[in-house]
Structures are given as structure tokens and as C-alpha cells.
Amino acid sequence: MTQQLYLMRHGETLFNSLHRIQGASDSPLTAKGISDAQKVGQYLKAQGITFDHAYASTQERASDTLEYITKQPYERLKGLKEWNFGVFEGQSEVLNPHDDPQRHSYGDFFVQYGGESDVQVQKRMVQTLTEVMERPQHQQVLAVSHGGASFMFLRRWLDWQEVQQRVHFTNCCILQFSYANQQFTFEKTIDALH
Template structure:
């Protein structure tokens, strides 16, 4: 069994400003940098070392990964956040109520079905071709939540909790299926 850690990026300027981020980008804040360092410390204290590392193409994900580990990594387009089309960089109060369904499609964004298929297929293919025993993937809240909906935990309790910046979701992978282990907030650990 392999272990994969899906981690959300640190807090960004758009997070603080209450803006929809999606495929657009904004820099990590000082707090976001500290969150990345706390995640690094959590992994080190737990004795977790990565054989491989991946992140989305967004700078906020790459910058977070570089705070956690100095090892080489690969940026993967399929790990990007949900595409919100014309809603990118707009105030979050414009978001519809969850579930979003196909709300963003007429505005040039992705549907819930599209993001789920993209993130699910991307992580599955990465892990099926990755020989490392332990892998770190830094992505985004929406993308990770949609992945989690494909591979839910037995009691569903963690699925209802908000995924904090630098929140870590641990899965075991047997070559075909992912098995939820835990959700960790390094700031609270």
C-alpha cells in the first residue's frame, strides 16, 4: 500500500480579500507562509518523508510545496482548482450555494462533474505510475474536496468539515482504490 497526502495550499491574498480564486492566482500571505512551515514541521515530527511530490500549476501551490519540502517536484495541470470562468477574482458572495453543479459552465467554468473527473483521473494516474511509497500532492480546497467525494471515508464526518489552508488529507492506495485515513490541520496538531 502506498500513502498519498493531499494538501491544500497556504492562505493567499485572495483568501483574505474574500475573492474566488479558481484558476487565477494570488500570492501567499505571511500567515500562508507560516501555515506551510507548520505543515513541514508536522510532517517532520511525524517522521514522514516523501518519495515523490506534485502540485498544481498555480504559484500558491508550488510556493506551499517548496515550504514543506526541498525535494524536486512536478507541476501537473490536472491538479488545478475548479475553474470558475468569469467568476474568477470576483467576490466570494457571488458564489451560489453548494452544490454548484453546472452553475459555472455558461460563464466559461467547469461543472462539478468535470472537476471531479479531472481531479479523480489525475490523482489516480499519478499514483498508478508512481513507484514511491509516500507521495505529497499540493492542490486546492475545491479540487481536494471533489476528490474526497469520489473516495469518501466510512463515517463521512470529515467530509463535512471545512478544509483549512494547509489542511492535509491522508489516503492509502492499493493500486486501484483510495482509502481515507485522516484529515489533519497542522495549525491545530
């Protein structure tokens, strides 16, 4: 049986609703974020999708989302944390730079301000999730992470044109991947809310 990874973005947070930059900093789930996470849990149950192991970022918004989806035990991993945006943390999203036209991300912009580059985020996400999938008896794995970190993981396995065509990337969406021989293959986006 092919191993499956279900990589989920956390529910809506206070900073999401206020359009604030939220990376290494944290903010709580909104009532909508909680409700949406519960709906995803109900959807997964109705579809018969279960997990033998579950993981979340060490940030509260991710672990809380997971706890609203399932009551099963889980492990928190720092490698699943959101992109660190340095001194831009908590500031208005209007301060975000334009995407690097070659990399289709923020590139190295935040490094000069004490944050991470896109490559650094991608490397730790790939390393963390590969290590998880290499653990014994990991056939159906749920990992709750963040928008920027999940996007950079996805970009490692899917080119930009395919991302634009195939991925609807919202709070509480799930990116489903198959895994074999230390390679992830994007299967589909599960958008249980629409």
C-alpha cells in the same frame, strides 16, 4: 506496504484573505500562508513523514506552498489545478451560488459562465492522482492542490455525511488516503496547525 497519498490544500492567499473567488486565477501566499506552510513542514518532519515523490498544481500558490514544506524536487501537474470559475474569477465570494442540495457542490453552475462543473473537476483530479499513484516506486506521495479540487476528489471516495463528520477542511490541511487497485480510501485529515 500500502501506498499513501497526502493531498494538501495550499496556504492562505491574498484572495483567501479578501474573500475573493480564486480558481483558475492566482494570487500570492500571505505572510500567514507562508508561515503556516513552514509549520506544516516542521510538523511532518517531527512526525517522521517523508515522501518519495511530490507534486503540485501548476498554480503559484500550490507550488510555493510545497516549496515551503520540503526542499525535495517535485513535478507540477495541470490536473491538480483549482476548479475554473469562469467569469466569476476574482469576484467577491458573496456571488457564489448556493450548493446544489443533491450534489453538495456548485454542480454545473459555472459551466454557463466559461468555467467547469463539479463532475469535470472531480474526473480530472481522480484521473491525475490515479496516474500518479500508478507510477513506479510511488509509496508515499505528497500532492499540493486546492480547496475546490481537493473537495471534489474527496467526494468521489467519501459520502457527504462522512465528509461533514470527519473532515476539517482549512488552508494547509492534508487529506491522507491509502491507495490500492486504483481505489483511494480516505484515512484521516492531518491538521498540523491546530
